[in-house]
Amino acid sequence: MTGRIIFRGLTSTSAVNISSRRLMASIKIPKISELPSLGHPLENAKRAAAYRAVDENLDVYQHRVVGIGSGSTVIYVAERIGQYLRDDEYRDYVSKFKCVATGYQSKQLIMDNGLTYAILEQYPHIDIAFDGADEIDCNLDLIKGGGGCLFQEKLVSTSAKIFVVVADTSKKSPRRLGSHWVQGVPVEVVPAAYTRVQDDLLNLLGAKTATLRQGGKVKMGPVVTDNNNFILDTYFGDIDDPKKLHDRIKALVGVVETGLFINNAAKAYLGSPDGEVLITTRESPAKPQVEEIEN
Numbered sequence: 001m002t003g004r005i006i007f008r009g010l011t012s013t014s015a016v017n018i019s020s021r022r023l024m025a026s027i028k029i030p031k032i033s034e035l036p037s038l039g040h041p042l043e044n045a046k047r048a049a050a051y052r053a054v055d056e057n058l059d060v061y062q063h064r065v066v067g068i069g070s071g072s073t074v075i076y077v078a079e080r081i082g083q084y085l086r087d088d089e090y091r092d093y094v095s096k097f098k099c100v101a102t103g104y105q106s107k108q109l110i111m112d113n114g115l116t117y118a119i120l121e122q123y124p125h126i127d128i129a130f131d132g133a134d135e136i137d138c139n140l141d142l143i144k145g146g147g148g149c150l151f152q153e154k155l156v157s158t159s160a161k162i163f164v165v166v167a168d169t170s171k172k173s174p175r176r177l178g179s180h181w182v183q184g185v186p187v188e189v190v191p192a193a194y195t196r197v198q199d200d201l202l203n204l205l206g207a208k209t210a211t212l213r214q215g216g217k218v219k220m221g222p223v224v225t226d227n228n229n230f231i232l233d234t235y236f237g238d239i240d241d242p243k244k245l246h247d248r249i250k251a252l253v254g255v256v257e258t259g260l261f262i263n264n265a266a267k268a269y270l271g272s273p274d275g276e277v278l279i280t281t282r283e284s285p286a287k288p289q290v291e292e293i294e295n
């Protein structure tokens, strides 16, 4: 599937330039079908999803600002874009990309792959963003934030014209959202407000648990996000109406953002260990840049 780069908008002159570049190309992008196994089924699945998502959605010739998300699957997105950068055929285009990060991890991924790091303040209109997810339902609504980056992830994904999710098939929700990611919906809160929000989640919104995320062995005490906030992992069981729940949580004083990503993703690529990728596309990809307000 390598090279399924979209040629939309090419003039005949640029097509000629590209074909002469192709003749000179020395470092080619590895074909997905010829990739060696990574030695671990889950990693093969993540790589298959990420590489296909990049190959089929990144328009090297038209896109300029690219959002790079967080997590272990998106590592392969950055890696694939880095491969395009090293291919003589695409280098001139990809070297002009501005890559916006969703946190420190993705900033490092961008730099490690030789891509140009940019900030959203300078590039608020993102052409395409790629990110992972913790649970994906049949409407392409998501739970995200398992890696603690939900606020910046939402900032980037809702600033993108196209938001593509990459994951392995285990992330598919078996029923409703909340049935797979039983750690709970991550809620980013201002530290001074965390006990108040915890109380509201449990007593006003009916959460079964609302646990302050801890750093564990690697960091004593609560996890502090890239925005210096805390996270409450809030379990509701199966979620009947994710949009309504998101709105209600968001209305609590002290809440910065929730890990419910509603009406945001345009496509999801879910990889299997054998290299198969399940692709789901939202039927009406209309994605609000501003959250809808219910009357």
Ligand SMILES: O=C(CO)[C@H](O)[C@H](O)COP(=O)(O)O
Pocket: 069, 070, 071, 072, 073, 074, 131, 132, 133, 134, 143, 144, 145, 146, 147, 148, 149, 150, 153, 167
């Ligand atoms: O939301 C996220 C981080 O906050 C990640 O995208 C999500 O946790 C998926 O990660 P992975 O690809 O490692 O499964």
